[in-house]
Structure formats: structure tokens, C-alpha cells
Amino acid sequence: MSVxxxxxxEEHGGILFKRDDLYAPYGEDWITGGKIRQCRHLIETNLDYxxxxxGGTIATASSIASPQAPIVSMVAKEFGLESIIGxxxxxxxxxxxxxxxxxxxxxxxxxxxxxxxxxxxxYHNLQKLANERPMFQVLFGYAAQTHRESIIGQIAEQVxxxxxxxxxxxxxxxxTFTGILEGMTQYDKKFKIVGLxxxxxxxxxxxxxxxxxxxxxxxxxxxxxxxxxxxxxxKNVGFELDMIYESKSYLMMEEEMNPxxxxxxxxxxxxxxxx
Numbered sequence: 001m002s003v004x005x006x007x008x009x010e011e012h013g014g015i016l017f018k019r020d021d022l023y024a025p026y027g028e029d030w031i032t033g034g035k036i037r038q039c040r041h042l043i044e045t046n047l048d049y050x051x052x053x054x055g056g057t058i059a060t061a062s063s064i065a066s067p068q069a070p071i072v073s074m075v076a077k078e079f080g081l082e083s084i085i086g087x088x089x090x091x092x093x094x095x096x097x098x099x100x101x102x103x104x105x106x107x108x109x110x111x112x113x114x115x116x117x118x119x120x121x122x123y124h125n126l127q128k129l130a131n132e133r134p135m136f137q138v139l140f141g142y143a144a145q146t147h148r149e150s151i152i153g154q155i156a157e158q159v160x161x162x163x164x165x166x167x168x169x170x171x172x173x174x175x176t177f178t179g180i181l182e183g184m185t186q187y188d189k190k191f192k193i194v195g196l197x198x199x200x201x202x203x204x205x206x207x208x209x210x211x212x213x214x215x216x217x218x219x220x221x222x223x224x225x226x227x228x229x230x231x232x233x234x235k236n237v238g239f240e241l242d243m244i245y246e247s248k249s250y251l252m253m254e255e256e257m258n259p260x261x262x263x264x265x266x267x268x269x270x271x272x273x274x275x
Contacts, residue, residue, distance in 0.1 A: 001025065003041050003154060006161050009264065012238035016264035018162055021242070023269075026074055031067045033269015034155060034176060039075045039138060042150035046136065047079060055134035061086035061112055061122035064093045065230075067271040070101040072138050083107040084135060086126045088117030097274040140175055145210070152210065155179025156186055164191050164264035166257065170249035171195040171222070174203040176268050178210035181218045191264075194256065198225040198248035225252050232275060242270045 001007075007020045024032040025040065043050065043058060050058060058076050062068040062085075069085045076083035085102045087109070093099040103109055112125040123139055130137060140151060156179050169177050177195050184193065197203060204222060211218070227233070227248045234240070235247035246267055257263045 003037050003044075004157070006158060009161055009163075010238075014259070015237070016164055016262065017237070018158070018167075018264060018266045020158060021239075021246075021267045021270045030074075030273050031071060031269065031271050033267075033271075034158070035067065035140070035269055036071055036075070038140065038151050038154050039071050040078070041154050042138065042147055043075050043079055043081070043136075045150060046147075050081060050136045053134065054136040055082070056080075057082040057084060057133075057135045058138050059084035059086065059126060059130070059135040060138045061088075061126040062119065063088070063117060064090050064096040064099050065274075066098060067269075067274060068140065069107075070098050070105070070274060073102040073105040073107040076107070077105050084110055084129075086110050086112040086122055086129070088113045088122055089115050090117070101274060140173065151175060152179045152182055156183030159183025159189060160187050162189065162191070162264060162266075163262075165261040166192045166194060167264045167266060168194050168196055168249070168253040168257070169266045170245045170268055171197040171203055172200070172245060174206040175210060176266070177203070177220075178207050180266065181207070181211065181220065185218075193220045194253075195220060195222040196225070196249035196252045196256075197222060198227040198245065198252060199229045223252055223256055225249075240270070240272060241267065243272055243275055246270070 001023055007022050010017050010019055020034045021032045023037050058081055060068055060072040064087050073083050085107045087093050112122050155176055159180055171177050232243040233247040234243055235250055241247040241250055253265055
């Protein structure tokens with residue numbers, strides 16, 4: 001499946017599912033989903049620059065449990081690039097399978113802070129490292145503004161085949177949610193959209209930051225949950241959902257949705273292989 005192919009919409013148990021988890025260029029038994037599409041597009045469209053100006057190296061920083069790091073490691077390997085993975089204040093990062101995946105894929109592992117694990121701190125320290133040695137930083141949140149076609153545009157394209165009354169979308173950083181909003185405008189979609197935030201804080205500001213430069217006022221609803229990020233929740237809806245985001249978001253949708261309407265759940269991806 002190429003980055004431009006539309007992933008299908010399927011019906012399971014009377015509910016529609018936008019199966020972006022079926023974007024699986026590295027196999028269905030590994031991490032799947034839209035974040036891989038974004039990263040591959042970002043690297044492919046900047047490959048000449050990365051090789052000529054960035055020492056053929058891409059880098060990211062994340063929590064030790066995040067799929068972002070192994071995605072960057074795998075994409076680097078695919079395109080014949082070196083990779084650097086930055087992490088924070090963990091004494092044993094390899095207790096998380098995400099970190100062992102990065103190491104085994106040949107990434108250089110760098111502890112960016114001995115006292116902090118927050119992304120803002122890690123990104124700041126990764127920039128310090130980038131001032132000392134050439135690298136192309138892959139930071140999805142920041143890239144939403146600097147590389148919009150790869151990060152936001154690739155999601156917007158996937159809205160084309162979604163037809164429903166209400167679309168429910170799991171929310172973390174709200175990047176996928178932002179891309180869907182842009183796609184709704186681009187393809188004149190009229191369904192209601194609801195963001196499901198199983199943990200964390202209200203992301204309304206993040207959505208409009210990601211959409212900076214656009215004058216359109218977007219009408220959306222956000223529902224906040226009180227789930228624990230680290231607690232794994234298993235949910236099978238005809239296929240297995242991701243145990244960190246999708247499973248918890250789906251349970252929230254069940255409480256919110258009107259069963260008389262044509263409801264659709266956007267499956268961003270699946271990272272159960274690193275849990």
C-alpha cells in the first residue's frame with residue numbers, strides 16, 4: 001500500500017471503522033497506521049536534503065513507550081539513513097520494547113536528560129545536539145507547521161472515503177484530529193466530529209495551533225476521559241484495537257454515541273506489538 005492509497009472503511013457490529021491501522025508497510029505484526037505514512041512521506045520528500053545537508057541522519061525524541069521512536073528507526077532503515085533516538089530520565093530504557101526495537105534497528109540511543117522525561121525538555125535538548133552535529137529532526141507536533149503536507153495533508157487525504165453522521169476520533173497530540181478537520185473542509189464533509197481524549201488535557205488550543213494560517217472556524221466536540229495512560233485495555237471489535245489509545249477511546253464512544261445514527265470510529269493505528 002502506497003502513501004496515497006485510501007485505507008478502507010469497514011462495518012463491524014453496526015459501527016463503521018476507518019481502518020487507517022491497515023496501513024502496514026512493515027507488516028501487520030509490527031506497528032501500523034497513519035503515523036508511519038506521515039513519517040515515510042516526510043522523509044521521502046526531504047531525502048535529498050537529509051543526505052546533502054543533514055549527514056544522512058534523522059533524529060527524534062520521545063517517551064520510552066512511544067511508537068514514534070521505533071517508527072523513525074524503521075523509516076531510517078528503509079531509506080538507508082542513520083538515526084538517533086533521544087530519551088529522558090529512565091535508568092533502564094530497554095525495559096520498554098519500543099526502545100529495544102530502536103536499538104535492534106541500529107539507531108544511536110542518546111539520553112537527553114537524566115532528570116526529565118517531558119517532550120518539551122527532550123525536544124529542547126535534541127535541538128542542542130543538532131547544533132553540534134547535522135541531523136534532520138522528526139518531531140510530529142512541530143512538523144505540523146513546518147511540513148504540513150506530510151503531517152497534516154496525508155491525514156486530510158484519508159477523509160475522502162468517510163461517510164457517516166458522526167465521526168469519533170481518538171486524541172493524543174490532536175495531529176490526526178487536525179488533519180481530519182482540514183480534510184473535512186477540503187472534501188466538503190458535513191458529518192459531526194468528536195474528539196475522544198482518554199487521558200491528558202483539553203487539546204482545543206493544540207488543534208488551532210496546528211491549523212495556524214487557516215481562517216476557517218471549525219465546529220467540533222471534545223470529550224475528556226480519566227483513563228490511566230499506562231494501563232493496557234484490551235478491546236476486540238472484530239479486530240484488536242490499540243491498547244493505549246483506541247480501546248479506551250472506543251469505550252468512551254460507546255457511552256457518548258446515539259446508536260440510531262450512522263457512527264464511525266477512526267482507527268489511527270496499532271502499536272500493540274511494542275507493548
